[in-house]
Amino acid sequence: MVNAPPAFLEFFAGGGLARQGLEGLFSPNFANDIDPAKCAGYRLNFPGTPLHEGDIWNLRPGDLPPAALAWASFPCQDLSLAGARRGLNAPRSGAFWGFWNLLEGLAELERAPATLALENVPGLLSSHGGRDFSSLIATLAEGGYRVGAVMADAALFSPQSRQRLFIIAHRGRLPQGLVRGDADPVFHPQALRSAVEALPMDLRLAWTWWRLPHPPARNTDLASLLERSPPDDVWRSYAAVRKLMGQMSPLHRARVDAALADGSWRAGAVFRRTRTENGRRIQRAEVRYDGLAGCLRTPAGGSSKQLLIVTEGGEARLRPLLAVEAARLMGCSGDYALPKGETAALKMLGDGVCVPVVRWIGEHLLHPLATGRSGREVGAAA
Ligand SMILES: C[S@@+](CC[C@H](N)C(=O)[O-])C[C@H]1O[C@@H](n2cnc3c(N)ncnc32)[C@H](O)[C@@H]1O
Numbered sequence: 552m553v554n555a556p557p558a559f560l561e562f563f564a565g566g567g568l569a570r571q572g573l574e575g576l577f578s579p580n581f582a583n584d585i586d587p588a589k590c591a592g593y594r595l596n597f598p599g600t601p602l603h604e605g606d607i608w609n610l611r612p613g614d615l616p617p618a619a620l621a622w623a624s625f626p627c628q629d630l631s632l633a634g635a636r637r638g639l640n641a642p643r644s645g646a647f648w649g650f651w652n653l654l655e656g657l658a659e660l661e662r663a664p665a666t667l668a669l670e671n672v673p674g675l676l677s678s679h680g681g682r683d684f685s686s687l688i689a690t691l692a693e694g695g696y697r698v699g700a701v702m703a704d705a706a707l708f709s710p711q712s713r714q715r716l717f718i719i720a721h722r723g724r725l726p727q728g729l730v731r732g733d734a735d736p737v738f739h740p741q742a743l744r745s746a747v748e749a750l751p752m753d754l755r756l757a758w759t760w761w762r763l764p765h766p767p768a769r770n771t772d773l774a775s776l777l778e779r780s781p782p783d784d785v786w787r788s789y790a791a792v793r794k795l796m797g798q799m800s801p802l803h804r805a806r807v808d809a810a811l812a813d814g815s816w817r818a819g820a821v822f823r824r825t826r827t828e829n830g831r832r833i834q835r836a837e838v839r840y841d842g843l844a845g846c847l848r849t850p851a852g853g854s855s856k857q858l859l860i861v862t863e864g865g866e867a868r869l870r871p872l873l874a875v876e877a878a879r880l881m882g883c884s885g886d887y888a889l890p891k892g893e894t895a896a897l898k899m900l901g902d903g904v905c906v907p908v909v910r911w912i913g914e915h916l917l918h919p920l921a922t923g924r925s926g927r928e929v930g931a932a933a
Contacts, residue, residue, distance in 0.1 A: 557619035557921045560664065561600075562607060562650050566592040566899040569622050569670070570600070571884060572909025576918045580616045583607055592890045592899050607649035612656030619921040623650045624670040624904055639675075639683035651690060658694065666920045667691070668912070669718040670904050673702060676716065676746040684746050685754065687718070692757040696720035699730075699759035701738040701912065705905035706843055707766050710773045711880040713846045713905055716743070717912055719761055719920070726923045729916060731760040738763050763915050772842035774818055776879040777859070787869040795860070795869055798823065798836035806838050810862040820844045820872070821858040844872065844880050849901040856897075874900065882906035
């Protein structure tokens with residue numbers, strides 16, 4: 552007999568990338584997001600899921616159906632190394648407390664989900680000198696949850712460098728085989744180990760090193776996901792190419808020169824960044840040819856847009872990464888419908904979570920936690 556997938560609540564749902572990763576493992580019976588554009592994208596793809604559009608602080612426990620899992624990719628802007636790092640109590644990342652408020656309400660009704668997955672940037676480990684991480688772990692532990700985390704780089708699965716922190720909490724019996732005695736260098740890198748070592752002793756006792764198998768080697772690279780004949784109007788002018796090259800340090804310029812000399816079709820991923828050199832802040836263009844895209848971000852300003860420098864036959868051309876390519880880098884399914892307009896689509900994708908990473912964690916950790924059965928059994932039965 553095939554059991555129905557357990558139910559899950561998707562908070563901070565965005566375009567529903569977490570939900571895509573959990574497809575078949577969990578059944579979404581409620582989603583919430585405050586952003587009308589994201590909600591439109593979610594509805595477009597998942598019209599059957601009840602989606603509440605609005606501030607998480609306005610939800611009440613009675614609005615939520617019973618569920619085994621709650622997923623919360625809460626906002627990262629106040630925790631990211633790229634921002635002002637105002638922390639877990641700042642207006643945007645503080646939406647976590649809106650989520651926790653609901654969970655406390657559900658706990659009073661004795662129907663809090665037994666498994667929680669919180670996703671954010673690694674900056675959460677170090678913001679406010681580690682105090683934000685410590686207070687989040689303390690909150691979960693006081694709520695009766697066993698807590699651990701894994702850090703996973705999207706590059707394990709898809710050709711994009713995107714390191715994310717997944718805090719997984721569970722209350723109740725732990726199924727066998729999901730806990731390690733010590734940290735695993737792949738999913739528990741030094742930054743996470745150091746943050747855990749800095750926790751107060753009582754919290755270290757509540758800490759769990761979750762066991763996740765290592766995925767097989769990735770078999771795609773950036774070039775394999777790029778459009779070879781994009782529309783003509785995406786290409787920037789030659790003046791823009793020259794300006795970009797002029798913003799490169801000698802090291803980065805040499806990388807492009809090597810690609811030009813090679814002559815074959817090559818694509819390098821470029822980000823503009825402000826760097827301080829000799830006491831002066833200057834804008835630099837940085838290019839990589841390691842087969843990976845840089846971390847996709849929300850295109851809030853020109854500097855956060857990912858560009859591609861494409862060289863062939865000694866000529867260099869420049870264009871932005873397209874939304875369809877970003878969707879491939881995020882591991883979205885081929886039938887995932889993007890919002891109209893490149894900027895809207897890139898914004899939704901840049902805020903998202905990489906689908907195959909969620910799938911791996913869902914299959915090997917969340918589903919076994921929620922059901923006592925491995926996610927592989929589900930895959931085999933489907
Ligand atoms: C990091 S994104 C999550 C993306 C999503 N997991 C995905 O993969 O598509 C954070 C989301 O939180 C939403 N958000 C921010 N503040 C909120 C609030 N107070 N209540 C509800 N949603 C909020 C944003 O609109 C954004 O879509």
